[in-house]
Amino acid sequence: MTQTRMQTRIMLADDQALLRTGFRMVLEAEDDFTVVAEAGGGAEAIALAASVLPDVILMDVRMPGIDGIEATRQITAARPDSKIIILTTFDLDEYAFGGLRAGARGFLLKDAQPSELTAAIRAVASGDASVSSRVTRRMLELFGSKLPAADDEDASRLGALTEREREVFLAIAEGLSNPELAERFFLSESTVKSHVGRILAKLGLRDRVHVVILAYRLGLVGR
Amino acid sequence: MTQTRMQTRIMLADDQALLRTGFRMVLEAEDDFTVVAEAGGGAEAIALAASVLPDVILMDVRMPGIDGIEATRQITAARPDSKIIILTTFDLDEYAFGGLRAGARGFLLKDAQPSELTAAIRAVASGDASVSSRVTRRMLELFGSKLPAADDEDASRLGALTEREREVFLAIAEGLSNPELAERFFLSESTVKSHVGRILAKLGLRDRVHVVILAYRLGLVGR
DNA sequence: CCACCCGTGGTACCCAGGTACGAGGCCGGG
DNA sequence: CCCGGCCTCGTACCTGGGTACCACGGGTGG
Incomplete structure (x- = not known):
């Protein structure tokens, strides 16, 4: 100092x-x-x-x-x-x-x-x-580990995704359509749309296209 | 706190x-x-x-x-x-x-x-x-400003595409919508749709979403 | 207990995007 | 010259996807 x-x-x-x-x-x-x-x-x-x-x-x-x-x-x-x-x-x-x-x-x-x-x-x-x-933490969560909800905290859920939403997020990044998402997660297409919509809103994204881009840029897909 | x-x-x-x-x-x-x-x-x-x-x-x-x-x-x-x-x-x-x-x-x-x-x-x-x-800084250097090659020659599996189509392909991978593509390339949206349609047909892809995925997998965009 | 969030589901609407088809202009090769 | 690929644009159609609501059960915490 x-x-x-x-x-x-x-x-x-x-x-x-x-x-x-x-x-x-x-x-x-x-x-x-x-x-x-x-x-x-x-x-x-x-x-x-x-x-x-x-x-x-x-x-x-x-x-x-x-x-x-x-x-x-x-x-x-x-x-x-x-x-x-x-x-x-x-x-x-x-x-x-x-x-x-x-x-x-x-x-x-x-x-x-x-x-x-x-x-x-x-x-x-x-x-x-x-x-x-806090943002750094979010970035790290998206990096290597899936982070199975380990310790969910207080204020960090302002714009953060829930566990379910993160699953859907990743599946979208794989290129799945809404019907395919519904099939994979045993959900109705309505529910899938709810999740997708909230994901887009929380992350401030326009399309599922931008979901894919974000996922790749953060390096959490693409083997 | x-x-x-x-x-x-x-x-x-x-x-x-x-x-x-x-x-x-x-x-x-x-x-x-x-x-x-x-x-x-x-x-x-x-x-x-x-x-x-x-x-x-x-x-x-x-x-x-x-x-x-x-x-x-x-x-x-x-x-x-x-x-x-x-x-x-x-x-x-x-x-x-x-x-x-x-x-x-x-x-x-x-x-x-x-x-x-x-x-x-x-x-x-x-x-x-x-x-x-200091490390954060390095990360940002990698995150931002990494769109060097819009004009790559080899472009492995994209041999089927024409030059114009390849341009559009890469722009799609950036997340541009059809109107945005039209604006960037000074085209009508109709023309853009033609290009996009032919790209999808030639590459056997379903969505523009899969275009993005393919582009990232081939390393044609991003970091 | 109530309030809140999460996950689930539904309905309805609207538009971006993908499909099908045609058409004119330009250019290079046979 | 004509043919064919490429680029351009249009029109029409239909579906997938995004948005805006609302609703209900379960869990959690104040």
Whole structure:
């Protein structure tokens, strides 16, 4: 600790002004952080990023007009060394993953502890990447182990899949149609549709096609 | 949060005794940590894990005989809820990813700060996952920006497809809908449907879903 | 006890997508 | 020259899949 007293200049981009001031208060409590700009939308964020040149940008995903993902893409396109941390209420949100692909260096849930936030900003500012541990955990669950519900926890089920849904998720990734899913799991097609629909909603995906893509990108299929 | 004074029982697995005692000193300085076992090799680690059932295992990768990865695999195979943090001097991806695939919940470099170590242990003990920011960064580098070849020559089994069809094929694998395909290639949706239909017919596939699967299996998209 | 979530099932609606068929334009080879 | 492949576009049809409801039994926890 006691890093050198380098000021880190931060920009906030979120459509909720209340949340912005909340973050501002948290951040300015740290003496090496300065909030140098606030943006209420994607377009504004892009413009401000180019003019103010903040060290780190906290970017919300859901914003009216240009969303955080697209804003991230454009900002990193203009200045690839931009350091952007994606903020979202939902974990395992396809938009958020899109944000990482768009060039973001970090990913945080909005209910993160202040210490997590400051730690993430410092990590990103120093050139590293930071992903919230809860999301990291989700990613790991999808990696090697099937994780048979071992220890299901409190808050992590905000956007997370239930055990059954994860089974269906994997089967979709194998390319099964709804009738085939029904046959495999001894369910009615109605039930299958319920599961599929909830999976798509929770993960923020459009199609089963994107389910397949996500599954392969996370490496949990494909021998 | 609210990590009440619950004792976290920790096992160390590393072939270097010196390093073990170093870690032990760091850990026992925390009043909620107890080092309950030390293993000098993989086999010993597996045996001790089964007998003393530690809450968290700090596992070195490089060990004589059974290495840390294999030990992790066997321990998690026996008890999937085991919480293992991989330790290594090198941040080579194979170690990291191998360990994580083997079921590890965390990954740390040995030059980590004591605070990082204790934070990681607490995160893992409480059911979350923790990966050193440097490794996280590597993961993101792999996750994002990996669509190098839209124009590959050989494209193994796709000989039946024409050039245009191959383009469309790859775009489908990215998850584009028909309207999106039309927009990207400046075509009408009718034309897109023609192409898609012929692609499915030639490759003997049912859905665009199976197109995605085939593309990933052939390694034509993604990482 | 009640509230909540999960898994199961249903109905109804709508549209994206897949199928079938045709047709015109372009280009290269026989 | 004509033939055939490729690319383009259209129209019409039908099914699978996604969405929006609602409902019920079982388990769990406050």
